Amino acid sequence: xxxxxxQALQLVDVNSxxxxxxxxxxxxxxxxxxxxxxxxxxxxxxRALGRLKIMRDxxxxxxxxxxxxxxxVVGDPTQRIDEFLxxxxxxxxxxxxxxxxxxxxxxxxxxxxxxxxxxxxxxPNVDPTKVSVAENIxxxxxxxxxxxxxxxxxxxLGKKTNSYMLLFQLQMIMPMVxxxxxxxxxxxxxxxxxxxxxxxxxxxxxxxxxxxxxKQVVGKDTVMTVGEYKGRTLYVLxxxxxxxxxxxxGVAIQKLVEEMKVPLDAxxxxxxxxxxxxxxxxxxxxxxxxxIGGIGVDKFKIEEVSSTHKVPVYAILVKQSxxxxxxxxxxxxxEASDKVQTLINRVIEEKTKEGDxxxxxxxxxxxxxxx
Amino acid sequence: xxxxxxxxxxxxxxxxxxxxxxxxxxxxTKRAFQVGDYVTKEGGKCTKCGNATKITLIYGEAPxxx
Numbered sequence: 217x218x219x220x221x222x223q224a225l226q227l228v229d230v231n232s233x234x235x236x237x238x239x240x241x242x243x244x245x246x247x248x249x250x251x252x253x254x255x256x257x258x259x260x261x262x263r264a265l266g267r268l269k270i271m272r273d274x275x276x277x278x279x280x281x282x283x284x285x286x287x288x289v290v291g292d293p294t295q296r297i298d299e300f301l302x303x304x305x306x307x308x309x310x311x312x313x314x315x316x317x318x319x320x321x322x323x324x325x326x327x328x329x330x331x332x333x334x335x336x337x338x339x340p341n342v343d344p345t346k347v348s349v350a351e352n353i354x355x356x357x358x359x360x361x362x363x364x365x366x367x368x369x370x371x372x373l374g375k376k377t378n379s380y381m382l383l384f385q386l387q388m389i390m391p392m393v394x395x396x397x398x399x400x401x402x403x404x405x406x407x408x409x410x411x412x413x414x415x416x417x418x419x420x421x422x423x424x425x426x427x428x429x430x431k432q433v434v435g436k437d438t439v440m441t442v443g444e445y446k447g448r449t450l451y452v453l454x455x456x457x458x459x460x461x462x463x464x465x466g467v468a469i470q471k472l473v474e475e476m477k478v479p480l481d482a483x484x485x486x487x488x489x490x491x492x493x494x495x496x497x498x499x500x501x502x503x504x505x506x507x508i509g510g511i512g513v514d515k516f517k518i519e520e521v522s523s524t525h526k527v528p529v530y531a532i533l534v535k536q537s538x539x540x541x542x543x544x545x546x547x548x549x550x551e552a553s554d555k556v557q558t559l560i561n562r563v564i565e566e567k568t569k570e571g572d573x574x575x576x577x578x579x580x581x582x583x584x585x586x587x
Numbered sequence: 588x589x590x591x592x593x594x595x596x597x598x599x600x601x602x603x604x605x606x607x608x609x610x611x612x613x614x615x616t617k618r619a620f621q622v623g624d625y626v627t628k629e630g631g632k633c634t635k636c637g638n639a640t641k642i643t644l645i646y647g648e649a650p651x652x653x
Contacts, residue, residue: 410622586626586627
């Protein structure tokens with residue numbers, strides 16, 4: 217009897233203990249749950265920040281190696297490159313947006329000219345393709361440095377102020393930030409070898425219409441040819457390759473219509489476009505409007521000219537991811553070029569008539585694609 | 588959510604090829620990319636007619652599995 221009651225007592229004790237632990241843990245999680253979650257989130261961001269730091273250091277080293285291996289570098293480029301990593305471009309004030317495009321163009325032109333002059337000074341007497349590659353690699357290293365700095369800023373700020381929501385939001389966008397950083401770091405190898413990137417599909421197609429025709433410069437790093445297609449005068453423009461430039465298609469189209477007084481009947485733009493998840497790489501989309509990315513200066517100019525002079529703008533887009541756009545052109549994208557060419561010919565034949573003047577613009581980075 | 592997870596497509600290393608096309612008979616030759624290649628650059632002789640070819644495409648493709 218006493219043995220039985222002892223066992224019952226023991227059972228009651230164990231049950232009570234489990235209940236106490238259970239209640240205590242609920243209480244602890246109720247009070248400290250958010251703190252624990254914040255600790256886990258901060259850990260996760262810290263790991264991602266470590267990866268970003270590795271990527272930043274690797275791109276910096278690649279930039280230094282590229283300058284050094286050019287064989288014509290003046291002095292040690294390390295200090296100059298480190299200064300460049302913190303190079304900032306201050307955007308114009310937008311409280312009164314009237315005339316902001318002109319200011320943006322002026323600021324970006326000044327930056328581009330400054331970077332090119334500095335690079336040419338650091339590696340004088342090298343061919344223009346190498347100068348353009350060095351500019352692109354420097355830009356990648358600068359972007360990765362900025363990404364790392366901004367993520368680190370919000371991570372440290374979140375920890376310092378115990379801001380759960382700040383860290384939580386940062387953790388939510390980290391996979392996308394890492395994806396972009398991965399794309400940038402992978403792009404370095406492609407640029408170093410001078411291989412065409414996915415974004416270069418527009419210039420690849422434009423170059424097919426420019427073969428054996430005299431080229432004229434119509435903007436900074438932008439060339440144009442005048443040819444004929446089935447009774448139409450065909451103007452074709454792209455950035456000057458095989459350097460890694462995007463040129464100034466907006467300025468070129470404006471110059472063609474307003475300075476050279478060419479009465480265009482249609483503008484066809486071919487460009488790479490970011491695909492949505494689920495879309496296939498190399499898929500082609502057709503539409504209307506200025507197919508061009510970037511800061512918006514060129515797009516604005518093309519829209520301005522086309523609407524003022526009532527010129528229809530047709531767009532042909534080749535879908536790809538951000539990684540595919542800035543690394544070596546994938547087979548699926550390259551193979552889309554024949555279909556795009558057929559589509560361009562169809563648009564010219566259907567939307568214009570004999571005697572019309574048509575402009576074809578191949579938009580994108582033209583590294584590894586001459587004309 | 589684990590932000591340290593990397594995407595699958597980053598891990599693939601691509602083999603880069605240059606396509607040379609004969610402007611006369613359209614014969615296409617595929618070879619490994621060499622530094623200095625660019626689209627529209629003059630390539631080697633056409634294997635069929637002996638005319639000078641031109642580089643028409645440069646692209647990367649994933650290596651065959653196994």
